[in-house]
Amino acid sequence: WDQLLEIGAKEPDTQLNEILKSIAVNECCTLVYTSGTVGPPKAVMLSHDNLTWDAFGIGERCQNLQPTRDRLVSFLPLSHVAAQVVDIYTTLSNAVTVYFAQPDALKGSLVETLKEVRPTRFLGVPRVWEKMYEKIMAVGASSGPLKKQIALWAKEKGLQYHLSRINGALSAGMYGLPIDLTTSEMLWFWYEGSSVGYKLAKSLVFSKIHESLGLDKCSTFVTAAAPLSPDIKKFFLSLDIPLELLITAGGENVAPVLIEQAIQAELLHVGYAVLIGDRRKFLSVLLTLKTKVSPETGEPLDELESEARKWVASLGSSATKLSEIVNSKDPAVHKAIEAGITRANKHAISNAQKVQKFAILPSDFSVYTGELGPTLKIKRNVVYEKYKDIIEDFYKE
Incomplete structure (x- = not known):
């Protein structure tokens, strides 16, 4: 890296500045390709302001991206828009570290990379979440009766907690607002939750599942590029992995x-x-x-x-x-x-x-x-x- 910076320092900025002056924000910046699900892949022209606005919007949606501290794993083809916008433009805009997975990531090595990197934000296409779901279900099926009972109890607490949050409550089982709390106490209460059962489930079960997936440091979980089954989304919600939808599929x-x-x-x-x-x-x-x-x-x-x-x-x-x-x-x-x-x-x-x-x-x-x-x-x-x-x-x- 130091050698690269040294090479750059020796080069004058004259040519770069001339190119920058000649670029208009609405001009084509890059070509990305559709997935080819309903025909041959098509090249799509994306402008400079299109990409920079997307990167800005994603940064705002993810909230509090920490320069040099947040880290992502790139494993999707960079010729497609989801990976290009997130793995290149969003990370450049916010000084987020990117780790590139092995070429066989989608054949099974992705989880090992996740466990090594422990990303703080993770974008997965539906098939990746489906594969994780299948693996977790297979492990659960081979567990003993006691572990199964504990897992069911934890999933119930996790689902109840997150559905309550989605419905506007500050925590599971809560109705109304704790008006006797100060503003800072209320924010802490909302962030941490008040459900003892949920906290216990998080400590005993969720933390271990997250660690086994390499997602124990992850605060944002995203599914993108195509629809994901509501049942699978609810399953991950019950495991304290609330999936957000970033990019919707085409209407067809x-x-x-x-x-x-x-x-x-x-x-x-x-x-x-x-x-x-x-x-x-x-x-x-x-x-x-x-x-x-x-x-x-x-x-x-x-x-x-x-x-x-x-x-x-x-x-x-x-x-x-x-x-x-x-x-x-x-x-x-x-x-x-x-x-x-x-x-x-x-x-x-x-x-x-x-x-x-x-x-x-x-x-x-x-x-x-x-x-x-x-x-x-x-x-x-x-x-x-x-x-x-x-x-x-x-x-x-």
């Missing part, structure tokens, strides 16, 4: 995502759900089951993920591989999925929004095989093309 994804999330909430071992129905007589859905992935490439393997394998076994099936389920049209698995979709359909606001047919795909999705973009969003056009024969079979007369 909202309707299918809600139905897909309803199905995934009923079928926890489904990896991805892709709704089909545009200009069709009824809705159908393509489903993947969770499988193990290659640690080198991230390619999905044929062997079922351990929790999915346990679920399949609990249904009375002997299948341990996805191909066994698909090739035999395993009746036990198909019956369970059909029941899950029926439960999800009960939340539909009309018959037109109920899913009538489904298919289990022969492979889970991944960046390596092309169904997911760099930020782990589904590239729907790729899925539609890859499985067009299955889709057309849904609608044969």
Whole structure:
């Protein structure tokens, strides 16, 4: 770093100053690319004032960014707007330290980087939060009865506390304002909360979970770039990780995502759900089951993920591989999925929004095989093309 500063000190500022004088705030500063979820990625021109305003707005929203003290982990592609605005422009504007994760961060090494860096602010795309959710659920499922009971108690306290804060109360179980407190005492009361149960849960349970995720120093948790299931947001809220929404998804994804999330909430071992129905007589859905992935490439393997394998076994099936389920049209698995979709359909606001047919795909999705973009969003056009024969079979007369 000292050598870099020395090189800069030797260079005159004449050329830089001339360039700065020639730049207008509304001129294009950079090109960013869309994720390619509904077509080929498109280049978008962003101006200087667009980016500086975004950085300013995010800094204001995050509140009290501490120059040189706050730290972030950058792991999303910098060609996409979420990472570029947060990891480059916001950090430059506020002198925040950035640590760059390993190239295989989204294949499993991200948590190790988080535990090493212990960021104070963290931005994750929905799939990252979903993976954390799955890992926590798997650990919880293998815990003993006492630990499970303590975890349930702590989650109840955490959810009650944060929902009370969202609804305007100063703490869980409180009604009205403590008018006998001074202003400073009231602010402290609001910040710390008064629930003994919540504080105990924070000390006994939440602190350990946060530490295991590398988020024990984190004060701002953000989900961005696409919708996240309300159930998963509520789950993290119960673990004292209140997720904030920073960047919303495009409107074209909202309707299918809600139905897909309803199905995934009923079928926890489904990896991805892709709704089909545009200009069709009824809705159908393509489903993947969770499988193990290659640690080198991230390619999905044929062997079922351990929790999915346990679920399949609990249904009375002997299948341990996805191909066994698909090739035999395993009746036990198909019956369970059909029941899950029926439960999800009960939340539909009309018959037109109920899913009538489904298919289990022969492979889970991944960046390596092309169904997911760099930020782990589904590239729907790729899925539609890859499985067009299955889709057309849904609608044969």
